[in-house]
Amino acid sequence: xxxxxxxxxxxxxxxxxxxxxxxxxxxxxxxxxxxxxxxxxxxxxxxxxxxxxxxxxxxxxxxxxxxxxxxxxxxxxxxxxxxxxxxxxxxxxxxxxxxxxxxxxxxxxxxxxxxxxxxxxxxxxxxxxxxxxxxxxxxxxxxxxxxxxxxxxxxxxxxxxxxxxxxxxxxxxxxxxxxxxxxxxxxxxxxxxxxxxxxxxxxxxxxxxxxxxxxxxxxxxxxxxxxxxxxxxxxxxxxxxxxxxxxxxxxxxxxxxxxxxxxxxxxxxxxxxxxxxxxxxxxxxxxxxxxxxxxxxxxxxxxxxxxxxxxxxxxxxxxxxxxxxxxxxxxxxxxxxxxxxxxxxxxxxxxxxxxxxxxxxxxxxxxxxxxxxxxxxxxxxxxxxxxxxxxxxxxxxxxxxxxxxxxxxxxxxxxxxxxxxxxxxxxxxxxxxxxxxxxxxxxxxxxxxxxxxxxxxxxxxxxxxxxxxxxxxxxxxxxxxxxxxxxxxxxxxxxxxxxxxxxxxxxxxxxxxxxxxxxxxxxxxxxxxxxxxxxxxxxxxxxxxxxxxxxxxxxxxxxxxxxxxxxxxxxxxxxxxxxxxxxxxxxxxxxxxxxxxxxxxxxxxxxxxxxxxxxxxxxxxxxxxxxxxxxxxxxxxxxxxxxxxxxxxxxxxxxxxxxxxxxxxxxxxxxxxxxxxxxxxxxxxxxxxxxxxxxxxxxxxxxxxxxxxxxxxxxxxxxxxxxxxxxxxxxxxxxxxxxxxxxxxxxxxxxxxxx
Numbered sequence: 112x113x114x115x116x117x118x119x120x121x122x123x124x125x126x127x128x129x130x131x132x133x134x135x136x137x138x139x140x141x142x143x144x145x146x147x148x149x150x151x152x153x154x155x156x157x158x159x160x161x162x163x164x165x166x167x168x169x170x171x172x173x174x175x176x177x178x179x180x181x182x183x184x185x186x187x188x189x190x191x192x193x194x195x196x197x198x199x200x201x202x203x204x205x206x207x208x209x210x211x212x213x214x215x216x217x218x219x220x221x222x223x224x225x226x227x228x229x230x231x232x233x234x235x236x237x238x239x240x241x242x243x244x245x246x247x248x249x250x251x252x253x254x255x256x257x258x259x260x261x262x263x264x265x266x267x268x269x270x271x272x273x274x275x276x277x278x279x280x281x282x283x284x285x286x287x288x289x290x291x292x293x294x295x296x297x298x299x300x301x302x303x304x305x306x307x308x309x310x311x312x313x314x315x316x317x318x319x320x321x322x323x324x325x326x327x328x329x330x331x332x333x334x335x336x337x338x339x340x341x342x343x344x345x346x347x348x349x350x351x352x353x354x355x356x357x358x359x360x361x362x363x364x365x366x367x368x369x370x371x372x373x374x375x376x377x378x379x380x381x382x383x384x385x386x387x388x389x390x391x392x393x394x395x396x397x398x399x400x401x402x403x404x405x406x407x408x409x410x411x412x413x414x415x416x417x418x419x420x421x422x423x424x425x426x427x428x429x430x431x432x433x434x435x436x437x438x439x440x441x442x443x444x445x446x447x448x449x450x451x452x453x454x455x456x457x458x459x460x461x462x463x464x465x466x467x468x469x470x471x472x473x474x475x476x477x478x479x480x481x482x483x484x485x486x487x488x489x490x491x492x493x494x495x496x497x498x499x500x501x502x503x504x505x506x507x508x509x510x511x512x513x514x515x516x517x518x519x520x521x522x523x524x525x526x527x528x529x530x531x532x533x534x535x536x537x538x539x540x541x542x543x544x545x546x547x548x549x550x551x552x553x554x555x556x557x558x559x560x561x562x563x564x565x566x567x568x569x570x571x572x573x574x575x576x577x578x579x580x581x582x583x584x585x586x587x588x589x590x591x592x593x594x595x596x597x598x599x600x601x602x603x604x605x606x607x608x609x610x611x612x613x614x615x616x617x618x619x620x621x622x623x624x625x626x627x628x629x630x631x632x633x634x635x636x637x638x639x640x641x642x643x644x645x646x647x648x649x650x651x652x653x654x655x656x657x658x659x660x661x662x663x664x665x666x667x668x669x670x671x672x673x674x675x676x677x678x679x680x681x682x683x684x685x686x687x688x689x690x691x692x693x694x695x696x697x698x699x700x701x702x703x704x705x706x707x708x709x710x711x712x713x714x715x716x717x718x719x720x721x722x723x724x725x726x727x728x729x730x731x732x733x734x735x736x737x738x739x740x741x742x743x744x745x746x747x748x749x750x751x752x753x754x755x756x757x758x759x760x761x762x763x764x765x766x767x768x769x770x771x772x773x774x775x776x777x778x779x780x781x782x783x784x785x786x787x788x789x790x791x792x793x794x795x796x797x798x799x800x801x802x803x804x805x806x807x808x809x810x811x812x813x814x815x816x817x818x819x820x821x822x823x824x825x826x827x828x829x830x831x832x833x834x835x836x837x838x839x840x841x842x843x844x845x846x847x848x849x850x851x852x853x854x855x856x857x858x859x860x861x862x863x864x865x866x
Contacts, residue, residue, distance in 0.1 A: 134251035136173045138183035140212070141166040144239045144265040147219050151200065152274030153303045154228035155377050159202070159269065160219035161191060161239055167214040179249050182256075186212040186243035193222045198235035198269055200226040212243065228301055232273050236266040275306035277364055277379045280340060286320075287418075288388035289351040290488025296381065298362065299340045306335040306366035306376075313345060313381070314361045319353035320385070322346065335366070349385040351491060357382035390415040391478045391490050394454055400434075401500045403465035404591075404603030408497055409458050410476065416451030420480035420488075423449045425457045427495075428475040433467040434497055436460060449480065463499035465605025471496040503528050504591045504603045507567055513547075514645070515615035516578040517706050522571045523589065523608065529564040533593035536562045538570050540608070541588045546580035547610055549573065562593070573708075576612040584609035616643040618702040618714050622680075625721035626756055627696075630689040632664075632817065633756075635721055636682040639702060641673035647704040648672045652681045655716065656699045660691035673704075693725040729755055729825045730813060735791065737809070741771075741836045742800030747809065749792045749830065753784035761822075762815040766794045771802035772809060772832060796832065804836045 147160040167184030189209040193202050204222040241263050248257040278301035286292030296313070300306060309332040315321060322328035322345055330343045360383050364376040392413045399406035410427070414420055423446040429435055436442030436459055444457045463472075476493035505526045513519030523540070527533055536559040542548060549555035549572060557570040589606030619640045627633035639652055650670040654663045664684040673679060698721065702714040735748035747766070753759050762781040768774050779792035796809065809830040816822050 134174050135171060136169075136179045136183055136249040136251060137171040137247060138167070138169040138180070139247060139259075139261075140184055140186040140243065140245050141168045142186060142212070142241055142243070142263060144241065144267060146237075146267050146269065149268055150270045150272050151224065151226050152272055152276065152374075152377070153226055153230040153232070154276040154301055155226045155274070156223070157226070157377070158221040158223055159193060159237070160221050161193060161267075162219055163189070163191065163209065163212055163217045163241065165212050165214050165216070173249075173251055175251055179251065181213060182249055183246050184214055186245055189241065189243040191220055192240040192242075194238050194240070195224075196236055196238045196266075198237050199230040199271060200224045226271065228276070228303075230271050230303075232271050232303065234268050234270045237269045238264050239267055240264045272374075273304035273368065274302045274374055275300050275304050275309070275335060275337070275364070275366055275376055276302035277311075277362055277376050279362065279379055279381050282381060282383060284347075284383045284385060285484055285486055286347045286349045287386045287482060287486065287488050288349045288353050288355060289490055290389065290482065290486060291346060291348040292386075292482075292484070292486030292488075294345045294347045294383060295342060296345070296362075297340055297342045300335045300337050302376070303337055304368055305337065306332070306364065306374075307369065308333065309335050309364050309366035311341075311343060311362065311364045313343075314363070315347075316359050316361070317353070319350040320358055320383070321348050321350075323348070347383075351388065353385050355385055355387050357384040387417065389418055389420065389480070389482065389488050389490055391493060393476060393493055393495050396495050396497070398461065398497055399500060399595075399599070399601070400461045400463050400497065401601075401603055402463050402467050402469065402502045403605040404503065404601060405460065405462040406500070406601050407458050407599060408461040409456055410495055411454055411456045412476070412478065412493075413454045414449045414451050418482045419451055420449040420478070420482070421447075423447060423478060423480040425455075426477050426479070427459055428477075429497075430473040430475060433464045434472040434474070434499070435462050435464075437462070446478075461497065462602075462604070463497075465607060467499050469499055469501065471498050501528075502603065503530070504606065506589075506606060506608065509608055509610070511610050512613060513574050513576045513610065514613045514643075514706075515576050515580045515582065517616060517712060518573055518575040518708055518710060519613065520571055521574050521610055522569060524567055524569045525589075525591065525606075526567045527562045527564055531596055532564055533562040533595070534560075536560060536568075536591060536593040539590045539592070540572055541590070542574070543586040543588065546577035547585045547587070547612075548575050548577075550575065574610060578615075580612050582612055582614060584611050614644055616645065616647065616704070616706070616712065616714065618642060618717060620700060620717050620719055623719055623721055625723075627685055627687050627721060628724040629687050629691045629693050629726035631726070631755065632684060632686050632819065634682050635685055635698065635719070636680065637719060638678050638680050639670060639673075639717075640678040641675055644675055645707065646672065646674045647706065649703075649705045649711075650679070651703045653701045653703055653713075654683055654698070655701050658696075658698075660688040661696070661698075662686045662688070687723055689726065691723060693723050695720060696723050727754055728828075729753070729759070729815070729823075730828075732811070732828050732830070734830060737830060738833045738835070739796065739798045741798050741802040741804070741834055744775075744795060744797040747794045747796055747830065747832070749794075749811070750789055751781070751784075751792060751813075752789040753786055756786055757818040758783060758785045759815045759817065762790075762813055764792050764811060764813050766796075766809055766811045766830070768796060768807075768809050771799040771834075772807050773797050773799075774809075798832075798834050802834045802836075804834060806831045806833050808832070 143164045173179040189212045190206050192206040195202050202224050244260045246256045247259045278299045280297040280299050283295040311330045314327045328345045360381040362379040362381050394411040394413050396410045398408040426443040429440045442459050446455050474495045477491040479489045505528050507524040507526050510522040539556040542553045555572050559568050587608040589608050590604040592602040619642045620637050622638040624636045650673050652668040654666040668681040670679040698719045700717045731752040733750040737747045739745040760783040765778045774796045776795035781790045809832045811828045813825040
C-alpha cells in the first residue's frame with residue numbers, strides 16, 4: 112500500500128470519526144502488452160503489431176456517480192516505445208502516441224522492423240515501454256482530482272524463424288510492345304532454410320502485360336537450398352497500349368520447411384520493361400471488286416522495323432457487311448520472311464454486296480510475325496479502305512410462264528456493261544422461298560461461255576412453283592461467274608430478280624344431275640370446264656370420295672383435251688346400298704391432266720352436291736281379284752308395274768300362304784318390264800271350311816335381273832284376301848282394293864324361297 116493510499120484511508124477515517132460522510136473514488140489502470148504475430152524471418156522487412164490491454168484497478172468506487180469509476184482506470188497521454196533489446200533485428204519506428212486507453216484493448220500499434228539475412232534463429236525478449244498518466248483520486252462531493260504518471264516496461268517474446276527468402280539476380284525481358292516474348296528471371300534463395308514443394312508466382316501490375324489470358328504465372332521447385340539459384344522463363348504478351356517503361360511485377364513464393372510447416376516468402380518487386388513496338392506502314396492499295404461482285408484487293412505494306420519479321424502474315428478485317436472475303440469478314444495471307452525496310456504486296460479475294468455503294472469501306476489490317484529472337488509479335492490498328500468498282504452485269508428483262516402448282520419457264524436477259532469481255536461465263540439463280548424451286552434444289556445454273564462488252568444474253572430456267580404459292584413477286588438472286596481476259600476469276604452476285612407465277616390451273620364442275628336412290632343403282636352426271644389460262648391434255652375426271660354405302664362402278668372418266676374455258680360432260684354409275692340414308696350428299700372429284708411439259712398433274716379437289724332419293728319398291732302391285740268363300744278355291748289376279756328407272760328382266764313372282772289359306776299354283780313369270788310397264792299375274796288359292804269370315808294375308812315377293820345382270824330379290828308384299836262364309840263372293844270392291852296397304856318387310860321370305 113503506497114503513501115497516497117494511507118493518506119486516503121486516514122482522511123476517510125478522520126471524517127468518519129467527525130461524523131461527516133465524505134465519498135471518494137480511487138484506483139488506477141492495469142496495463143499488459145502482447146504482439147499479434149510473434150514470428151519474423153531473416154531478411155524480412157516487416158512489422159511488430161503491439162496491442163495494449165487495460166484491465167483497470169478500481170480500489171474505491173463512486174456511490175452517487177458511477178461514471179467516475181472509469182475516470183480512475185483510464186490511461187491518458189499514453190505512448191509506446193519498442194526496442195530491439197537482444198533480438199537480432201532493428202526497430203525503425205520510434206515512440207508512438209496512443210492517447211487515451213480505457214479499459215479493454217487497443218487496435219494493433221505497428222512498429223517497422225528490419226531483420227538481417229544472417230539473423231540467428233531463436234526466441235528473443237523485446238522490451239516494450241508504456242508511459243501514461245491517470246487520476247488516482249476523485250472527490251465525489253467536491254470534484255477535486257489527483258493526477259499521477261507511470262512508466263512500465265514489458266518484455267514480449269519474438270521468434271526469428273528459419274525461412275527461405277527470394278532475391279532476384281537477373282531479369283531479361285524479351286517481349287516487344289504489341290507482341291509475345293519470353294521473360295527470363297534468375298532467382299536465389301537468400302533465406303536460411305531449405306524450401307520444399309515451392310510454388311513461385313509472378314504477378315503483373317497491369318492488364319497491358321499478361322501471361323496468356325492471366326495476370327499471373329507460376330513455376331514449381333521441388334527443393335531449393337539456401338544460396339541456390341533457379342532460372343524461370345515466362346511467355347508474356349505486351350499489348351499495343353503498353354509503355355516502354357519498367358512495370359513493377361510482384362514475385363512471391365509459397366513453400367514448406369523440412370519440418371513440414373507451410374511458409375510464404377516476403378514479396379519481391381521485380382521491374383520488367385517491354386521492348387519497343389515493331390512498326391508497319393500501308394503504302395498503297397488497288398482493287399477490281401465490282402458492286403454486287405467479286406474481285407481482287409491488293410495492299411502494299413512496308414516493314415518499318417526495328418527488327419526483321421519472320422513467318423509474317425497479313426490479315427484484313429472488313430468493318431461493314433457489304434464488303435467481305437468469301438463468306439467471312441476476315442482473310443489472312445502468308446508473307447514469310449520480311450526484312451526491315453522492305454515492301455510487300457499482298458492480294459486478297461474480296462466481294463462487294465449488291466447493296467454496296469461506290470464509297471470508301473474501312474478495312475482493319477494487322478501483321479503477325481516472329482522477331483529475330485523467335486518471340487511472337489503482332490502489329491494491329493492499321494487501317495485502309497476499299498472503294499467498289501461499278502457494276503458490270505445489268506438486268507435487261509425477265510419473263511415468267513410458271514403457273515402456281517406446276518413447272519414452267521423463267522427467262523432472264525442480261526447485258527455485259529464491261530469494261531472487258533468475259534470468258535466461261537455462267538449464270539446461277541437462287542430462290543429465296545421454298546414455294547419456288549428448281550427441281551429438288553433452290554438453285555439452278557446455265558452456261559453462257561464468251562460474252563462481249565455490251566452484248567445481251569438470254570438464259571431460260573425451269574422453275575417449279577408450289578401448290579400453296581401466291582400470285583406475287585418471289586425474290587430470286589442471280590450470280591454471274593466469269594473469267595477476265597487476264598485469267599483472273601471474278602463474279603457478280605446479289606443480282607435481284609423477281610418471279611411472279613401465272614395463275615394456277617383450275618377446273619369447275621356444273622350442270623350436275625343425279626338419279627341416285629337408296630338401295631338402287633343410279634348415275635351422277637355433270638360438266639367439267641377448264642377455268643385455267645392454258646390448254647391441258649389427257650384430262651380424266653376422277654371419283655375420289657370414300658363414303659360408306661356409296662360405290663361407283665368406275666372411278667375414272669376420260670375427257671381428253673380441254674382448251675382454256677372449254678367444257679365436257681362426264682357421268683358415273685353409282686350403287687347406293689340399302690343401308691344408306693337419303694338426303695343431300697357431297698361427293699369429291701378431281702381432274703388429272705398433262706401440262707405443257709407433258710408432266711402429269713392433279714387438280715385441287717372439286718366438290719359436287721347431289722341428292723340421294725329415298726328407297727322405293729321395285730313394283731307397284733294392284734289387286735284385281737282376291738275374294739274367296741270359305742271351303743272353296745279361287746284365282747287371285749294381281750297387276751304389277753315396274754317403278755324403277757331401268758328395265759327389269761326374268762321377273763319371277765311367288766305367293767305363299769299360312770293356314771287356313773293354301774296355294775296350288777304359287778308362281779308367275781314375266782320375261783321383262785320396261786320402266787312404268789305393267790303385267791297381270793294370276794295365282795290359285797284354296798281356303799279351308801273352318802276359315803272365319805275375315806281378311807287373311809297372302810305374302811308375295813319377286814326375283815328379277817337388273818340391267819347390269821345382277822339378280823335381286825324384292826321385299827315381301829302383303830296381299831289382303833277377303834274370306835266370306837255366306838257364299839256372297841265376288842271381286843273385292845275397287846275402293847277397298849285401292850285402300851289396301853301393301854306392307855314391305857325384310858326380304859327374308861324371298862331369301863328362304865330362292866335359297
